[in-house]
Amino acid sequence: MMPLDTNDDISDDALMVLFANGDGQAASVLAYRHTGRVLALALRMLGDKAEAEDVAQDALMRLWKIAPDWRQGEAKVSTWLYRVASNLCTDRLRKQGGKRASEDIDNVPEPKDDAPSIESDLIARDRANALQAALETLPVRQRKAVSLRFLQELANPEVAEIMEISVEAVESLLARGKRGLAEALEAQKMELGLDT
Amino acid sequence: MTDSEKGENQEMLDVFFEASRAQDPVPGSDLMARILADASQVQAGFNPAPAVVSHPSAGQPGQTLLSRIFAVMGGWAGASALTASVCIGVLYGATAPDTVRSYLPALDEQTAELDYSYLGLLDETVADLEG
Numbered sequence: 001m002m003p004l005d006t007n008d009d010i011s012d013d014a015l016m017v018l019f020a021n022g023d024g025q026a027a028s029v030l031a032y033r034h035t036g037r038v039l040a041l042a043l044r045m046l047g048d049k050a051e052a053e054d055v056a057q058d059a060l061m062r063l064w065k066i067a068p069d070w071r072q073g074e075a076k077v078s079t080w081l082y083r084v085a086s087n088l089c090t091d092r093l094r095k096q097g098g099k100r101a102s103e104d105i106d107n108v109p110e111p112k113d114d115a116p117s118i119e120s121d122l123i124a125r126d127r128a129n130a131l132q133a134a135l136e137t138l139p140v141r142q143r144k145a146v147s148l149r150f151l152q153e154l155a156n157p158e159v160a161e162i163m164e165i166s167v168e169a170v171e172s173l174l175a176r177g178k179r180g181l182a183e184a185l186e187a188q189k190m191e192l193g194l195d196t
Numbered sequence: 197m198t199d200s201e202k203g204e205n206q207e208m209l210d211v212f213f214e215a216s217r218a219q220d221p222v223p224g225s226d227l228m229a230r231i232l233a234d235a236s237q238v239q240a241g242f243n244p245a246p247a248v249v250s251h252p253s254a255g256q257p258g259q260t261l262l263s264r265i266f267a268v269m270g271g272w273a274g275a276s277a278l279t280a281s282v283c284i285g286v287l288y289g290a291t292a293p294d295t296v297r298s299y300l301p302a303l304d305e306q307t308a309e310l311d312y313s314y315l316g317l318l319d320e321t322v323a324d325l326e327g
Contacts, residue, residue, distance in 0.1 A: 019235070020242060027235035035223045035231060043221055053227050060231045064238035127215035134212075150213045182205040185212060194208055 012077035013070070020067040031060060034078060037152060038085045044147040045089035047136050055092070059085040075161075082152070083162045086144050093140050127192050134184035142177035145170055 010029070018026035038059050042052035059081050135143050141163070148159045149170070156174075160167045185192075 019239065022239060022242060024236070024239070027232060027239065031228060031231045031235065035228065036220065039223050039227070040220045044216070049221070052221070053224075056223070057227065057230050057234065061234045061238070064235045067238075068242060124215040124218050127212050128219040131212040131216045150209070151216055153217075178205065178209055181209055181212070185208065189208065194211060 013072040016067050016070040016077065017072070019064070020070065027064065030063070030077070034063075034081050035060065037078065038081050041082060041147055041152055042085050042089055044132065044135060044151055045086065045140075045143060046092060047132055051092060055085055055088045058088055079158060079161055082148065082154075083164070086148070086162060090140055090144070123193055130185060130188050130192060131181070134181045137184050138177055138180050142173050142180065145173035146177040146181065149174055 012030065012033070015026045015030050019030065035056055039052055039056040042055040042059075043049060046052050046055065062084050063077070063081060135146065138146065144163060145159055148154050148162060149156065154162070156167050156170050160170045163170065
């Protein structure tokens with residue numbers, strides 16, 4: 001069996017084939033490679049850690065199931081996962097009827113270990129929380145487009161592929177989304193150390 | 197909104213985006229365990245373990261060779277049928293060849309028409325080789 005734990009440059013397509021053929025390590029590599037980004041998108045879309053984890057698990061479950069039928073070169077695994085996860089989030093938000101997620105401390109993600117100092121970490125966390133709150137005021141499609149483009153840092157064509165819309169439609173969603181965010185965050189600039 | 201305002205907004209938003217990216221969640225060990233358990237479960241469905249099929253020739257521990265042969269023949273029913281067939285075959289072979297021949301008159305005619313002249317030629321060839 002191929003030592004996948006030391007072979008991080010193996011392609012996702014190859015890992016899908018290995019997984020479908022019964023290789024036990026392929027799932028580990030795929031899961032550790034993609035779960036973080038799927039979880040991040042779901043958390044930004046839903047604003048709830050437990051729900052975001054459920055979405056991530058569900059999206060990965062769908063990936064495992066489709067492995068035998070995976071068509072190499074047709075779609076990137078990351079793109080496919082983003083699409084599935086974002087659709088799952090949309091479904092959950094619709095069921096909630098646009099209800100905004102609670103903002104208790106459990107929903108705030110853990111900070112990264114390499115934060116330069118406690119003060120700057122607290123400021124960054126406050127800004128991230130403020131952005132999350134502003135994101136949740138946007139319509140779902142704008143929230144999805146902004147999250148994929150500016151937080152997952154994907155190119156517009158990939159965002160378009162994930163959302164199954166044109167690049168022009170993505171640009172329109174992004175423009176409106178940014179305008180909405182700016183309006184929502186404008187009043188907090190001072191307290192978040194941005195107004196000079 | 198002027199271009200200047202758009203630029204200011206973009207700068208402000210970039211700060212927020214950067215702060216948010218720095219807070220990217222790290223999947224916990226519980227979540228990873230659940231995801232990998234799902235993967236194992238789904239993967240088991242792709243390659244189901246072969247069903248255990250008992251093969252008569254494999255036998256069971258403690259079985260003798262005779263009992264294995266007996267089992268291969270199909271037990272008492274198979275052994276009885278085989279014995280009966282053998283007995284009938286021997287009986288017909290020993291006692292009733294004429295009866296069989298009476299039902300096949302064409303066999304006698306074909307036998308009478310056979311040409312054995314090649315045997316004479318064979319004798320001559322052998323004699324030439326020897327002599």
